[in-house]
Amino acid sequence: MLSIERYWEDPGKLHLNREEPRAYYIPYADEGSARAKKRGRSPFYQTLNGSWKFQYHASVKKVAEGFYERSADVNGWDDLLVPSCWQSQGYDQLQYTNINYPFPCDPPFVPSDNPAGLYVRDFNLAEQWDGKEQYVVFEGVNACFYLWVNGHFVGYSQGSRVPAEFLVAPYLRSGSNRMALMVLKWCDGSYLEDQDCWRYSGIFRDVYLLARDQMHIRDVFVKPLLTDDYRSGALQIDVDTTGSLEVMAVLKGDNGRILSTTKAIIDHRGTLALDVADPKLWNAETPFLYDLYIYSGEEILRFQAGFRKVEIRDGVLRINGQSVKLKGVNRHDSHPELGQTIPLNHMIKDLNLMKQHNINTVRTSHYPNDPRFLELCNEFGFYVVDEADLECHGLGTAGGWENAHLLSEDAKWKEAFVERAARMVERDKNHPSIIMWSMGNESGYGDNHIAMAEWTQGRDPSRPVHYEGAAPHYKGNPKVDCLDLESRMYTSVAEIEQYALDENNKKPLFLCEYSHAMGNGPGDLKDYWDVIYKHPKLIGGCVWEWCDHGIKSETDKGESFYAYGGDFGDKPNDGNFCMDGLVSPDRKPHTGLLELKKVIAPVHIEAEDLKNGQLKVTNRYDFIDLSQIGLHWKVEKDGQTIQQGQLWQLDAAPHEHQIITLPYQWPEQADGCYYLTLSCWLNQETTWGAMGHEVTFEQFALCDTANVNTSDVNTGMNAVVNAAVNANDRKALPTIRVSEEGSVLTLRGFDFLHQFDLDGGTLVKISRHGLDLIEQPVGFNIWRAPTDNDMHVRLKWKEEGYDRAGLKVYHSEWIQLDDGTVEIKVSFSLGGYSRFPILRGEAVWRVDGEGAIGLQVQVKVREDLVYLPRFGLQLTMPKGNEEVEYFGLGPHENYIDKRQSVRKGLYLLTVDEMSEPYNMPQETGSRFGTEWAVVSNELGMGLKFTSADSFSFNVSHFTSQDLTAAAHRYELSKRKETIVYLDYKMSGVGSNSCGPDLLEHYRLNEKEFQFELRIKPICKEDE
The missing domain is CATH 2.60.40.10 (Immunoglobulins)
Structure with a gap:
């Protein structure tokens, strides 16, 4: 077994020999390379990305002495691409857990069988680097690591998502060198990294060497200063050096024009100042950036300088004096194949999509992102809430929520807490896109958080500090004075408006998470933003979250799908709770993103x-x-x-x-x-x-x-529809011949034949021109495949038998009103076994001489029941009915609370195009506010559905029961038949998987209602 100090279980030992944190930069030799940001063009930069020799051990106890020696034989080891997450490369256990720690909760201890990954890389060093100070930078290693160079122990570091930099000049030489790491899966820092995500390990961000002058700039803090009228500016540039050094700063504007320059001799610490007359201001809409070049010795450092001032005045967040709304999303590092290793073009794709959907804010949940991502945010124009790599959520479930503050109140962990804020702030302090620092997420609240906030404000008073975990402590508690905002998660619309109206609330309210976008949702965005737009104190928020964290996988049959928690036998796991984004893992927008785009337009x-x-x-x-x-x-x-x-x-x-x-x-x-x-x-x-x-x-x-806007909830968008046949018209209708055999009533017309089962209380045959238009008896339906946001109410639905509700017919009777009209009355109930009936009703079916079928149903729902998922009619049409034409809201799915992104129109789609392919099968594809719909074969022969009032309808090759039973899309077996749902109403989708209950006015909560529908066999060419 390897003989090393067990730093990984000592919260007081956060590193050994690691350099002090500093701002992100790369030294270049010329302005052109610096401006291009192509790191490989710098003679002072050498990447160590690429193929490393790798050996995985299920336990650190199995690691043998001497693997790090220059003479160690690693030829038989595996080849592993760096950067990467070793779980994505086939090693160890892929695991998704949200709150719970994946090991026994016993801080600071982790399992004795702590998996270890051994990395070895041989590389050459150019002679030109002789005489330089040489450093190695690891941008991200999860969770902790030991470092050796040419057999010499260099140091130790933990803290997964911020850089670790080591001076390696004493151990390197020109020519061949060897670097070795032992990366451990867990350490005491893992108690501070319990974020809601897949648990990855390894060297997952870039690794590179830097060659620096013997005397060089160590750190730079660029502080943009603006006068009160924002018309004059200056850059205060605080510079730390390793010794006495002449430093020159040059500021360039449009087209590389030099605007200002200054130089000074700086001995370890000093300040340069550049005045800028009438500066162009940076904001998310006009993200103007100046190029700041800092020269010293052979090196040129480049920084993106943006003039902007972040203030909170009168409880309002202001950028450059202007009140702003943060229209944001939470974004994890997530790639469907690479895990938390994110390519640059993937970052660009995310930001492009966000811009195209009117998003202006990113919260880096719940850790600092790659520094290049922040550079892109500077350039694209995004407000960034930069969040420390800190979450202790599992403490609350390990032994009661009173333990949530266990580490935040423990002085032994204070340094670990503060360091996570400090390393973030020091690395990212020069990015104008960052308008707010976050002290982590869901980690209780105590003196350690206060120390983080106070350190941050002392280092950078120009940005407000946020931490939502203090919310329960706000009222009258002086311990929150260090926090500049009140931050909440999933607070209801009513509660945020109440906050805005309370004059005692002096801080702006930031919804760091709201409108949980899991599956078919969110359905409450408009309600939030109607209130947010109304009150300046409500500054907006970030939807949870940007993308589904599915892992690209294949079944044994070669069917591709996106896996989630539990699909790899991982325990504990939180199932598909990682599939909660506005876009799919491959970045295809869900309809929820389209809804957000419209609401925040x-x-x-x-x-x-x-x-x-x-x-x-x-x-x-x-x-x-x-x-x-x-x-x-x-x-x-x-x-x-x-x-x-x-x-x-x-x-x-x-x-x-x-x-x-x-x-x-x-x-x-x-x-x-x-x-x-x-x-x-x-x-x-x-x-x-x-x-x-x-x-x-x-x-x-x-x-x-x-004459109203279609976005209004109570719009009454009535269209001209085919009215029911009235008494004055009946004489003109063709004759219906009626025969009764057993319980089956047969109705024959000139070109149609329908059958009604009196005992079953429903139509069992609809046909015209000899073409059968239904495959199974028509039935009433109240069940929908639960959406992810139904995960709580579905338990009540199932308890009351909504998912197993069957029809009970008490009485059926029929009468021929005249030669061309037959009326059938059915008294019925719907209920599930072991429970009282859910509802009782009377249905009146009327068939006319043209074969049209009218339905009028009156319903009474049991008083003590939770709201219904839906109520309507279900039909099964034969194979070949693939064409759907309708006049209503489209082109994509929409619901009573999720319909801002659709418009009234005439749409022609296929059955498959009606649905959204959610990875976890659930209710999808409904169309709210439909005036009429036709489902037919390609020749136009089928059924037309109309109503005096607009209705919801849904067409699919899957029944609600099919979708309910499946856990993945590949488990669905597509039916040849076409399933049609015609609903009086369907309840909204909300965001209750993590957010508040579905709002009352979006529930089908009526205890009495009436529904009318007309079904007509047609050939569209004849209509």
């Missing part, structure tokens, strides 16, 4: 005087006017465009509005459904979006009966 349009074409356009940008936005408008009648045009004169200033007039013709009579749709798009190319990219849209009904 920077342009808001309201009706001013629709008859005269007047609309009010509000600019919700904070710093730019609307001159970069073009507007296209069109008027549609029953889904067909009849008028359209362009508008170019948008120019409203930030936070201001303008009235525009569109030259459309108001419909003279309501002879159809008229809708005005406006599309706001980029009229110029940006770094993240092409010209023509749609920023947002708005839609208005022009019908006299529906």
Whole structure:
């Protein structure tokens, strides 16, 4: 066994021989290379990324002495690419756990069988580096490591997601060298790294050598200073050196123009100052960056300098004096194949997608990201909440939530807490994108957190400090004075508004997590943002979260899927709780992201005087006017465009509005459904979006009966539908011939034949021209495949038997009202075994001589029940009915609380296109606010569904029961038949997997209601 000091179980031993933390930079030899940020162009940089020899041991106790010696034979070892997570390369156990520690909770101790990864790399060092001070930088190693160079022990470090830098000059020589590491999976620091994510190990970020002058700049702190009117600026540049050194600073602006320069002799510590007249200010909308070059000896350091001031005044967060809203997401490092090793282009893809969906803020949950990610945020324009690598969530579940503060109140852990803030701040302090420091996540709250916050404010008073874990302690507790904001997670809409209205609350409220975007959701975004926009003290928040953390996998049959917790036999695990993002693992947007894009859109349009074409356009940008936005408008009648045009004169200033007039013709009579749709798009190319990219849209009904904005919850968007046949028309209908055999009632018309089972209380055959249009009896349905956000209420649903509700028929009778009309009345209930009936109802079916089927059902729900998932009719249509055409909200799925991103229109889709492919099968594909729908074969023969009121409908090749039973998409067996759900209502989707309960007005909670529906066999060519 290897003989080393057991630093990994000593919270007082955080490192040995590691350099003091400093700002991120790479020394270059020329400005061009520095400006290009191509590290490989620097003669002072040498990457150690690449193939390393690797040996995995299930226990550190099995590691033999001497593996790190220059003479050790490692030829038989495996080859492992660095950077990488060793679990992603087939070693050890892939494991996802949210709260619970993956080992016994006994701080500071970890299991004796602590897995270890041994790394060895042979490399050459150029002669030009002779005489230089040589350092090795590890950007990220999880969880702790011991380092040897050429057989000499160099040092130890822990703290996974911040750099560890060591002076290795005493051990290196020109020519061949060997570096060896022992990385341990767990250490006492693992108690501080209990984040909700896959548990990865290894050298997962870049490794490189730096050659420095003997006397060189060690650290730089660039402090942008602005006058109160923001019209004059200066850069205060604090410089630390390793000795006496002449240092020159040069600031360049547009096109590399030199704006200011200064130089000084600095002996270990000094300050340079550069004045800038009328500086261009940095913000997320106009992220202007100056190039700051600092020269010393042979080296040039480059920093992105942005002039911006972050302030909290009168309980309002302000950037450069302007009140801003943080429209953010939480983002983990997550790649479906590489784990927490994130390629640069993958970061760019994330940020591009965020920009395209109107997101302006990223919280680095729950640890500092790669420093290059922050550089990209500077350039793209994002506000960043930089979060320390600190979470102790498992303490609360190990033995009661009173233990949540166990480490935050323990003085023996104070240094470990403070160091995690210090290493983050020192590395990232020069990034203008960072507007807030976060003292970690879900780690209780105690003196150690206070020490972190006070250290941070002392080092960098220019940014506010946030920590949500103190929220339960806020009221009247002086211990939170060190925190500049009140931060909350998953607080309800009512609670945040109550906070805003309470004059005693002086701090801005930041929702560091809200609207849990797991699966089919979130469904409460508009409700939050209606309140956030209303109150300046509510500064916005970050949706949980950006991406699903699925791991790309294959079944034994070669079927690809994204795995989640438990799929690798990992214990403990939290199942699919890692699949809670706005985008899939391969970064395909879920409909929840489209919803967020619309709700937080920077342009808001309201009706001013629709008859005269007047609309009010509000600019919700904070710093730019609307001159970069073009507007296209069109008027549609029953889904067909009849008028359209362009508008170019948008120019409203930030936070201001303008009235525009569109030259459309108001419909003279309501002879159809008229809708005005406006599309706001980029009229110029940006770094993240092409010209023509749609920023947002708005839609208005022009019908006299529906002259309201479609985004309103109570819209009444009534269309002209086929009304039920009235008594005066019956004589004109063709004759129906009726026969009763046993319990089956057969109804024959000129070109149709329907059958109704009186005992079963439902239709068992619908056919026209000899073509059968249903495969199974029609039935009432209240069950939906639970969404992830139904995970709590589904237990009540199942307890009451909603998932097993069957039809009980008490009485059926029929009457032929006249030659062309037959009416059937059915008294029924729905209920599950072992429980009282869920609801009772009376259904009146009416068949006319054209084969149309009318249904009117009156329902009474048991008073003591939790709200219903849905209520409606379920039909199974035969194979071949693949075409879905409807007039309603689309083109993608939408629900009563998740429909801001859709617009009223005429849509033609396939059955498969109706659904969203959630990795965990669940309810998907419903269309709220539908006026009519047709499901047919490609020849147009099928069924048309209409109602006097708009309804929800859903078409799929899977039943609700199919989706309920499956844990992964590959477990689903696609039916040949087409399943059609026609709902009176469906409850909203909410965000209750982690957020508040579904809001009352989105629940199907009515105890009495009536539903009408008309089903007509058609051939679309004849309609």
